[in-house]
Amino acid sequence: MVIVAGDIFDAQSAQFFEGYVEMENGIIVHAGRGAPPKAPDMRGTVLPLFFNWHTHVADIIARERIQKSGRKWTIEELVGPGGEKHRILEETRDAELVSAMCQAMWEMAHNGIGGFCDFREGGLHGAYLLNSALAGQKIGCMRMARPAKNAYDRAELDAILKISDGIGASAISDWDYSELKKVARHAKSEGKKFAIHASERVREDIGLVLDLKPDAIVHMTQGTDRDFAAVADAGLLVVVCPSSSKFFGMRPPVDKMLAAGVNVKLGTDNAMIASLDMFEEARALRSISSVNLIDSLRMCLSPTGNIFNGKNYSRSLSEGAPPEFMVLKGAVSSAGSKDVIGVFLGKYSGRR
Incomplete structure (x- = not known):
């Protein structure tokens, strides 16, 4: 039996309570309020594991080269079609790419990210x-x-x-829209998800974007108030990536998105220019918006059920379920990934 105790964050109420969790064989046996029945194995602030809503994990292979270049990159030069990152990915051997993606997943897990x-x-x-890297x-991962x-190729799709x-x-600016x-229609016909980058470098026609029936939109950095209202009316979430946007000299207008009623989530985007660290991403968000600490943390969580449209947060402390939480030393107000002292994900537990 493993017991973790401390200030526990309840994502449903967005409140902390003093409590404890008892686990055995990768299952939560009991979660209660107040003092634990005996001395805990670990004590700290307990948070649900984060969900990183937008990544390109293979990009981590280019991290050292891009960071050492010392140059200021535009979106087109670095990540656009035919950009530097794509050249690096194409010239890298498969085994190296798989190893790099595994490294990225290890970093995320140790930073309190469960998906x-x-x-x-x-x-x-x-x-x-990607599937090879995910094995074991x-x-x-939402792949x-x-x-x-x-271009559209039915057999390939x-x-x-x-x-x-x-x-x-x-x-859509990168594509022949008809293709x-x-x-998008093919993905939907197979019961699969469709998500898309939109209005990152330049504003794109939100009507055309919405006609694709996406489940989620990434960036919307150049979106307008009318665009955000249309997205909110469609019930779609928008994933913003403040650190990546800052790298390219931009900032997502999050306050305008929220004022329009958009469901906003956080992602780290390209792994060669931004850390795989949701604490850092939440901090970056707060620095450019009026979003408070608790709401920024909730933007890092995953809902149950439909991962793109659901609004009920993961019950990471449900009795009889596998644990999905992290333990921090100190208060959450000043916490970072360096303060993660324990990660509990099913039968896996990592400790520092």
């Missing part, structure tokens, strides 16, 4: 490599693949969708 949504480039082969991992080229959870497309619409 992530990855937009994987490279077509069918890229999707296979405890961390969960959003894409065609090798920005069929094969991709068999081994992924959906399609994570680049912006992109075929991709």
Whole structure:
């Protein structure tokens, strides 16, 4: 029996309470309020594991090269079609890419992240490599693949969708729209998810974006008040990535999104330019918006059920369920990933 005690965050009420959790064989036996029945094995602040809502984990292979370059990159130069990151990915051997993605997953898990949504480039082969990296991992992944080229190929899409959870497309500006619409319809017809980057570098027609029936939109940095109202009316969530946006000299207008009623989540985006650290992302968000500490943390959590549309937060302390929480030393108000002293994810437990 393992007992963890301390200030526990209840995501449903957004309140902390003094309590404890008893676990055995990767299952929560009991979760209660007040003092534990005996001395705990670990004490601290207990938070649900985070969900990283938007990643490109393979990009971590380019981290050292990009950081050492010392140059200021534009979106087009670094991550646009044919950009530097794509050249690096294409020239890297499969085994190195898989190893790099495993490293990224290890970093996330040790930073208190229990799941992530990855937009994987490279077509069918890229999707296979992501699955190879995920083999044996405890961390969960929503696998959003894409065609090798920005064009619709029915046979390729069929094969991709068999081994992924959906399609994570680049912006409509990168595509022949008629081709992109075929991709979106195909994904939906197979019961899979479709998500897309939108209005990151330049504003794009939100009507065209919404006509694709996406489950989620990433960035919307150049969106307008009318765009945000349309997104809110459609009931879609928008994933913002403040650290990545800052790298490119931009800032997502989060206060305007929230004022319009948009459901906003946080992601770290490209792994070579932003840390795989949701504490850091939440801190970056607070520095550019009026979002408070608790709300910024809730933007890092995963809902149950439909991962894109659900609004009920994961019950990480349910009795009879596997644990999905982290333990921090000190108060959450000043916490960072360096303060994570324990991660409990099913039968896996990591301690520092």
